[in-house]
Amino acid sequence: MSTARLLRRFMSSDLEILSARPAKNDVDPRRPYAYFVEPEHSSDGNIVDVATVFLTNRECPFRCLMCDLWKNTTDERVPIGAIPEQIDFALSQLKEARQIKLYNSGNFFDAQAVPTEDHPQIAHCVRRFENVVVENHPKLCGDRCVEFRELIATNLEVAIGLETIHEKTLRSLNKSMTLDDFRQAVAFLLEHEIAVRAFILLKPPFMSEQEGVEWAIRSMEFAFSLGVACCSVIPTRDGNGMMELLGDRGLFARPQLASMEAVLEQGIRLGDGRAFIDLWDAARFSSCAICESDRIERVRQMNLTQEVIPPISCQCREVA
Numbered sequence: 001m002s003t004a005r006l007l008r009r010f011m012s013s014d015l016e017i018l019s020a021r022p023a024k025n026d027v028d029p030r031r032p033y034a035y036f037v038e039p040e041h042s043s044d045g046n047i048v049d050v051a052t053v054f055l056t057n058r059e060c061p062f063r064c065l066m067c068d069l070w071k072n073t074t075d076e077r078v079p080i081g082a083i084p085e086q087i088d089f090a091l092s093q094l095k096e097a098r099q100i101k102l103y104n105s106g107n108f109f110d111a112q113a114v115p116t117e118d119h120p121q122i123a124h125c126v127r128r129f130e131n132v133v134v135e136n137h138p139k140l141c142g143d144r145c146v147e148f149r150e151l152i153a154t155n156l157e158v159a160i161g162l163e164t165i166h167e168k169t170l171r172s173l174n175k176s177m178t179l180d181d182f183r184q185a186v187a188f189l190l191e192h193e194i195a196v197r198a199f200i201l202l203k204p205p206f207m208s209e210q211e212g213v214e215w216a217i218r219s220m221e222f223a224f225s226l227g228v229a230c231c232s233v234i235p236t237r238d239g240n241g242m243m244e245l246l247g248d249r250g251l252f253a254r255p256q257l258a259s260m261e262a263v264l265e266q267g268i269r270l271g272d273g274r275a276f277i278d279l280w281d282a283a284r285f286s287s288c289a290i291c292e293s294d295r296i297e298r299v300r301q302m303n304l305t306q307e308v309i310p311p312i313s314c315q316c317r318e319v320a
Contacts, residue, residue, distance in 0.1 A: 014063040017174060020241035025071050027056045029078040035090035037097050041274055041306050042131070043195070043229055051097040051129075053090040055083060057113045060106030062137060064161075065173045066204060068240035069105035077112050084121040091125070100126050101133040101159075108134035108158075109144040116144065123151035133197070135159040138177050138185035146192045157195040159232070160185060165219045169204055179222075186226045197230035198223040202263055202277075203255035204236050205246050212236075212255055216263045224272035233263050234278045235285055257286040257295055258317075264299060265308050276303050288316035 027033050034054040042048045059073035087102070102122075106113050114122075126132050136145070136158050149156040162182050164170050170179070186196050200219045203212025220231045235255045238244055246252035260277050267275025277299050286292040291314035298309050311317075 014174065017063045017065060017242050020245050021070070022241055024073065027072050027074060029056055029074055029082050030085050030089075032056055032086040032090045033072040035094060037094050039304060040099070040276075041304055042099065043274070047304055048099055049095070049097040050099040050101060050133075051091065051094050052101040052103065053087055055086055055102060055104040055114070057083065057104050057106070058110075060113065060137075061110070062106075062174075062176050064175050065242055066201065066236055066240070068237065071240075073105050077115065080115050080117050081121070083114055083118045084125055087122060087125045098129065099131040099133070100129040102126070103133075103135055103159075106135070107137045107140050109136050109140045109142070109148070119148055119151055123148065123153075127152045127154050129154060131155045131157060131195075133157040133159055135161075135199075137161070138181040141185040141188055145189060145194055149192070149194055155195065157197060157229075158189055159197045159199060162198040162219060162223055163201045164204055164215050165222045166207075166215045169206055169215070172206060173204065183226060186223075186228060190227050195230075196228045197232060198228045200231055200233045202233050202235045202259060203253075205243070205252040209253075209256060209259055213259045213262050217266045220263075220267050220270065220275060221272075224270060228273060230274040230276070231267060232276045232278055233260075233267065235260055235282075237281070237284070254285055257282070257292070260285060261295065261299060261311070264302055268302060268306055268308055274306060279303070288314060290314055291316060 032053050033056050037049050037051050039047050040050045057073060058077045059070045102108060104113055108114050132152055132154060138160050141158060145158060163173055163175060165179060167179060189196050200216055202216045203209065207215065216233055223231050238247060243252055264275060264277045279296060279300060282296045283292055291312050294312045298312055302309055
């Protein structure tokens, strides 16, 4: 069945998305819920260590259909001072890194998630890094972004969830944004010398495997055409309640590892910016235990080198 026909069969609301959820995880408002250092291919062509801190804060007000980041959020705004404390704690546990990502399961410039009163102290925590990445909804990209960039006195990069340029699918994700919102946010940020990376979904609900690959590539092309410097493609996962419901109705299935490889290969070949595939829990997208680890490592190396590596040979590919 075509994507258009599937979309006509199912549209969701905030209430439906909330009612399908399992319980949240217990979190401490004064501790990040995860943190680590990992290598990344930087904009200058080098492989650098990046500290990634997953901040604990109030849940995002946008109820995206596919999102599971709410699992590690609070119901109320965290106390003033809690976010800088979380960052200090994470950095005290991690080895030195050149760049930092502050991911907060929502929008960094939502004052109910990250209090603006904390921005000066956060800036003090991160200004030693050569690049600071935060995530934000396009409708919240405004003067606060510019003010924070001035506070940190280093490079700022804002990661925005584009998800897909298939407009009907984008509407079905309940993201409260349009492609024009994305265009305007990117233009505003670039005008103020703030770099942009885009999050793109591989095979969101209502798409076939082939459509998922096609629209992920087209979404990268669109983002790069606007001046986005980096596209991070995220295989759409289940686990938030709503995705299981869609799966039961035949409206969603996880993408395949082969699709992840194909999208990354084409993203690198475009040559218009860095292209990454998110490898969190990548094994769940594989159907072959024999070649699984080698193929995931191949993707990891392509992420790092931004070069296409010859594919892994396996009998499963011959059968397919």
